[in-house]
Amino acid sequence: MIKRALEFAHKKLDPIGHARRLGVTVGRNCRLIDVSFSSEPWLIRLGDHVSATRVRFETHDGGVWVLRGAHPTLDIIKPITVGDNVFLGYGAIVLPGVTIGENVVVGAGSIVSRDVPPNCVVAGVPARVIKSISEYEAKALAAGIPTKQMSPKEKRAHLTRT
DSSP, rough: HHHHHHHHHHHHOOOHHHHHHTOEEEOOEEEESSSSEEEEEEGGEEESSEEESSSSEOOBBBGGGGTTTTTTTOOOOEEEOSSSEEEEEEEEEEOTTTTEOSSSOOOOOEEOOOOBSSEEEEETTTEEEEEEHHHHHHHHHOOOOOTTSSSSHHHHHTOOOO
């Protein structure tokens, strides 16, 4: 009971350290919020500047369960690699054997079942390329507002101006 409580606290208070203790390779300047790693976390490699919230990294194919009676030793286990400068949206699932290139945005709720090329935005079930990162940048710059470095008070004042 105490061990589980400590693990939970480590996961919440030091998610990068928690991931590394599990064996995940985590690059520099990453942000992991309530991320889940499969039964083989040492097969997961995250590059530099990766952000993930409520993402599930799944390194094995549990579907072989239905074949276990005939093939008791069968497993399908593959590594997952995430490149540098990647944002994985809330609730995304990354499946075994997937490599995600650098400069990628993965939409919330997406299921990434195949490799993702660099410099793009993917979304959906299964995830597919929906635009280039350049197109995303242009749209974000047109729609964005300069509040990121404001204090909460400044941000509120800015956003509630009439």
